[in-house]
Amino acid sequence: MTSKTPKKKSEKSTFDFSGLKKYLRILNYVSAAQFYLKDNFFLEEPLEVKHIKNRLLGHWGGSNGPNFILAHLNFYLKQNQKTNSKLRDIIFLLGPGHAFPGLQANLFLEKSLTYYYGEINKNIKNIYDFPVSYDKEGLANVIKHFGSPNGFPTHASPVTPGAFLEGGELGYSLANAAGAVMDNKDLIAVTVVGDGEAETGTLATSWHASKFINSKDNGVILPIFNLNGYKISGPTIFGRMSNEELTDLFKGLGYEPYILDARSDTNIYANRNNHDLEKDNVHILMQELLDKCFTKILEMKKTGETKGLPMIILQSDKGWSGIKSYAGEKIEGNHLSHQVPLAKARTDKKQLKALEEWLNSYKINELFSEDINDSQNLIKKRLKDENQVLFLKEIEDLVPEKMWRMSMNTHIQQNGKGKLKELKTPNLSTVFKKTILNTEKDWGRHSPMNLVGEYLREVFKLNKATKNFRVFSPDETYSNKIQAIFKEEERAFNLEIKPWDKDISKRGRVVEMLSENTLVGMQTGYILTGRHGFFVTYEAFAQVVTSMVDQYLKFLRVANEINWRGDVSSLNTIITSVGWLQEHNGYSHQNPGIIDNVLSLNSDLVDVYFPIDAVATGYALEKMVKSKNKINVLCVGKDEARPLFLSEKESKRNIEEGMTILNTFSDRLKKYEAYDLIVTGVGDYLSLECVAGIDFTNRLFKKYGLKKERKDFKLGFLNISKLSASDPLSEKTKDFAEKLGEIVGNAKVFANFHGHPQTLQRYFFEAGKNIKDVDVRGYIERGGITTLLHMHILNKTSRFHVASWVVNTLFDLKKINKLTHDFLQRDIKQEMDEEIAYINEHFIDSEKIRNWKFGI
Ligand SMILES: Cc1ncc(C[n+]2csc(CCOP(=O)(O)OP(=O)(O)O)c2C)c(N)n1
Known part of the structure; x- marks a missing residue:
């Protein structure tokens, strides 16, 4: 040459x-x-x-x-x-x-x-x-x-x-x-x-x-x-x-x-x-x-x-x-x-x-x-x-x-030209139509990860010609339930392809390799050269790449200050197959550490979304694909039997604002009234348990005719759909703390967190809450091959623990007497023990738990 x-x-x-x-x-x-x-x-x-x-x-x-x-x-x-x-x-x-x-x-x-x-x-x-x-x-x-x-x-x-x-x-x-x-x-x-x-x-x-x-x-x-x-x-x-x-x-x-x-x-x-x-x-x-x-x-x-x-x-x-x-x-x-x-x-x-x-x-x-x-x-x-x-x-x-x-080279710096190949994003209602049909509140069976699959499939479809989108996954597209993308795009493989191999071709844009590190390296290389990509992985093993995320954040922070670098799409990660429901795998697959890690970074460039259900997942995805120069993590379960807690409108607001009191599950307040107790859920499984705990409490008071006592306190349910890493020098961080402080006011707070409790604790501390007024629960390293309810019981995040906290707090506030406290607690324990006995005998949660619906 x-x-x-x-x-x-x-x-x-x-x-x-x-x-x-x-x-x-x-x-x-x-x-x-x-x-x-x-x-x-x-x-x-x-x-x-x-x-x-x-x-x-x-x-x-x-x-x-x-x-x-x-x-x-x-x-x-x-x-x-x-x-x-x-x-x-x-x-x-x-x-x-x-x-x-x-x-x-x-x-x-x-x-x-x-x-x-x-x-x-x-x-x-x-x-x-x-x-x-x-x-x-x-x-x-x-x-x-x-x-x-x-x-x-x-x-x-x-x-x-x-x-x-x-x-x-x-x-x-x-x-x-x-x-x-x-x-x-x-x-x-x-x-x-x-x-x-x-x-x-x-x-x-x-x-x-x-x-x-x-x-x-x-x-x-x-x-x-x-x-x-x-x-x-x-x-x-x-x-x-x-x-x-x-x-x-x-x-x-x-x-x-x-x-x-x-x-x-x-x-x-x-x-x-x-x-x-x-x-x-x-x-x-x-x-x-x-x-x-x-x-x-x-x-x-x-x-x-x-x-x-x-x-x-x-x-x-x-x-x-x-x-x-x-x-x-x-x-x-x-x-x-x-x-x-x-x-x-x-x-x-x-x-x-x-x-x-x-x-x-x-x-x-x-x-x-x-x-x-x-x-x-x-x-x-x-x-x-x-x-x-x-x-x-x-x-x-x-x-x-x-x-x-x-x-x-203009793939790397903008030099005044458009480097970022903008992504066409799906119309959410099209995706909802395909996956959910009726998006109003419903205790049916809706899988957030099915929705993710359909959403990403739509992204592939819309951007076919521009070739600016990829999904990176360590052999888990099926396992994480996003196989809908294969109706539009295949896995890449440049070796021999056997006739029985499925969803695979030399031209695919889904990269499946069982090396989380190499995948994230590929994803950052793809993004920093002006394109868009999702990394979809098991929650427990996302921690394998935490230092890569840390390094990427450093790169972003400096790059954001240099005007000739131009915008890049956000580093989007979906963590699923979460620890709370690990039917096939158990203890080794239970680890929300990635959440602690990214939220402990001092930066306002990191957002972690915890959508409460499938519809909220759609809104969270939309935020992620439209954001630029950030690190986004979406944490959501993959099982089918998830209810819809919110209307589309409520969902949108919930994701936009990062936290909302959900009226359906909260007591009505008159003007100038405030909640005495607030139960807070962060994460789909944990929020469900909170809502079930509120429901269980209400039934309990009804069962024992404690009408007067029930009227004497106001109980609210707060859902936090997004946590951002905190930067002590950032206004955004102060805003979040102020907002949380305003919502919880002087109420006593119980919080159920998807990750390790100490990670959430900090946010209440920043919001000015006295730590003895906030009881934060989360994953405390208890687990195994067991049922969803049993996981909650082991980690003290179950509906029974919610009810028990309410009863204890009411006693502390002198809203119920010792006698009432004692028999309510006895009842709660008895119900919990019955559920544990059922699980031990049948290896699944009882029908009562599986078919539970709020207020019905
Ligand atoms: C993952 C990682 N582990 C350890 C180090 C510390 N470290 C810095 S340089 C170096 C040796 C690098 O050797 P090589 O890649 O051959 O570089 P060269 O000899 O060309 O300088 C090590 C271990 C590092 N930077 N990164």
């Missing part, structure tokens, strides 16, 4: 790599300089302690492999993009985000840092108070402000042009890349994977991503596995595997691996007195490999095949081109280069000297263009960033055209 492909390894290149080698020298110099220099940025005078930063932060060792890769990619793309339009839609993902100094150096050279953080582009607000102009001053700012409190971070981040992967928590790279290339037909995601990163569970399963992505209708990932052999403090597993083992492994995983051994102690190009990078051979080999890979990718795209997708295994020295050894210890090609070598350069003169020698070895001053000292010229050049010149022409010539640069 290249116009001048080099012939043989030993042959002298027909390419002129002189510019590339210089480009690479800049990348490596600027990478290193970012750790150390606060002044004398280009070593124009002898290096002194006063030039060295007070804190030496960052990661050197991992930066150099990616630097080599970046320089080569630019070289290759610049040669080929003009003649081959298929090579213009390319993004770059850096798995080990700590290798950021190199990426940052490249972004400066590509002028994309100047585009976003220079003074030139008036449309883009510079979030920094220093300019990154494309001149020495701008480059000095890049070096100086690396890893500083108000400057650049030490890892790739949302402030990094072209990045949508933070890479701090390792392992996401391939999954993110997979999400990005899905339904982006022409996209090629070049993805650098670290060999330490490759030991993580997420990455280990992500090699399989290509089995869900046919390369004809989707883009393709080109993995470049940077095998530098070391992690933080020792060798990597992959670093000590033989080439045969590596080849066998990756062939088995479905790739065609090409190994490039560029290590100084094993390859024939080593030259310890000079950078081996100054020789042509390693560059010829890399260009040959890139050409082979891109050619093969474009070939495979014609058939959609993904078996045998090319990948490069780049074996390089960790800390490549850096200090070789110090005080008898090997630094380059060893884990000791991982962070900042010569970390005592500020206090140890010998280390300072060694640092100076090392930095000088790149001869940075030879690389600047000759006319940059002409200050008049400089001012003129600043006006037009693309025409500015800082380095020698042969270096600047390597940078691809602006719109084809990996860092400026």
Whole structure:
């Protein structure tokens, strides 16, 4: 494909790599300089302690492999993009985000840092108070402000042009890349994977991503596995595997691996007195490999095949081109280069000297263009960033055209164009008609998850042409009861499909893989490149991905402050097959911890919906798909026998407002009256038990003729349909607390929560309630293979516990006497014991419980 492909390894290149080698020298110099220099940025005078930063932060060792890769990619793309339009839609993902100094150096050279953080582009607000102009001053700012409190971070981040992967928590790279290339037909995601990163569970399963992505209708990932052999403090597993083992492994995983051994102690190009990078051979080999890979990718795209997708295994020295050894210890090609070598350069003169020698070895001053000292010229050049010149022409010539640069790819940043492919959303009444028929209150059998299935099916249908929607699920589409989507869309599978396999095709847009981590990585990659996706999973195992959600929130929070990033759809998760009803599985499948986790984040970007029934589920879904830049979780049960508590109108209001008193289940209040007791339900099963508890209480008072006593207190039912994570600095958080405080007033409160009780407690505390006036119940780790009622009894959230609390509280308030209290409590206990006896004998809840209806 290249116009001048080099012939043989030993042959002298027909390419002129002189510019590339210089480009690479800049990348490596600027990478290193970012750790150390606060002044004398280009070593124009002898290096002194006063030039060295007070804190030496960052990661050197991992930066150099990616630097080599970046320089080569630019070289290759610049040669080929003009003649081959298929090579213009390319993004770059850096798995080990700590290798950021190199990426940052490249972004400066590509002028994309100047585009976003220079003074030139008036449309883009510079979030920094220093300019990154494309001149020495701008480059000095890049070096100086690396890893500083108000400057650049030490890892790739949302402030990094072209990045949508933070890479701090390792392992996401391939999954993110997979999400990005899905339904982006022409996209090629070049993805650098670290060999330490490759030991993580997420990455280990992500090699399989290509089995869900046919390369004809989707883009393709080109993995470049940077095998530098070391992690933080020792060798990597992959670093000590033989080439045969590596080849066998990756062939088995479905790739065609090409190994490039560029290590100084094993390859024939080593030259310890000079950078081996100054020789042509390693560059010829890399260009040959890139050409082979891109050619093969474009070939495979014609058939959609993904078996045998090319990948490069780049074996390089960790800390490549850096200090070789110090005080008898090997630094380059060893884990000791991982962070900042010569970390005592500020206090140890010998280390300072060694640092100076090392930095000088790149001869940075030879690389600047000759006319940059002409200050008049400089001012003129600043006006037009693309025409500015800082380095020698042969270096600047390597940078691809602006719109084809990996860092400026419009799938990732908006650049003034519409990146977010808006979703057409269903008309809810159409969905209700299909699933519920009559949406008025009804004690019939309605499954919220059936409704979810129909809703998502409708979303697939409406967005068929735009191909901007996917569902990600760990093998649970059927199990979570959303199989209605298969009437519209299939599961993706790019391996052999047997005649008896169901709902599966090479083109499906439902991704079912039993790796929650890889799925969420795919989902975030899909979303951050402008599309929409739901992750549907068992509640108990959603916790597997909590740290991924935490990381995503950090990304969102920073991205939301950067105007050139543009909007993205929300990260939508449905947690179902919840712990309260776990008929097939029992104790191991009972864990609402994901709710605690997301609600404990200090942010106003996280909402968790707890719709009380199927109709409310519809309204919650509508909110989720229409929201932007947020994290939404929907928590709802999947069983069929759920009543409808509310009219459509009440439901809509209930979801809109996040909490409402439901009059049907509450005592009527006269003007200026307030509730003495409020029973609060959060979650479908828990709310039902509250309502049943109120009903049971009313019957009890009736049974014993306690008419006067019953009239003497007002009992209300509050349903909370949405909890948001709290941000102490946010108005929204204060509003919620105020509203809750107003509703509950001075009432005594009993609250039944779907998750762990302590998570809900905080909201009442924030609302100003005294903790002794609020009794919060929830999942207290009691469970097993048992019935729904028994789960409530075990966790003290049952209707009997509601009634018992009412009776106790009335006694405390002196509204009933001791005698009444005692016989009511005896009655409650007796009824509960009868139910337990029934369950023990028949293994199901009694008919009385199963057929219970409010007030009937
Ligand atoms: C999931 C996760 N576990 C642990 C770490 C801590 N950590 C940071 S860098 C690193 C070693 C990474 O090795 P590699 O991916 O090979 O990166 P490189 O050698 O290229 O720097 C580790 C363990 C992390 N960032 N993420």
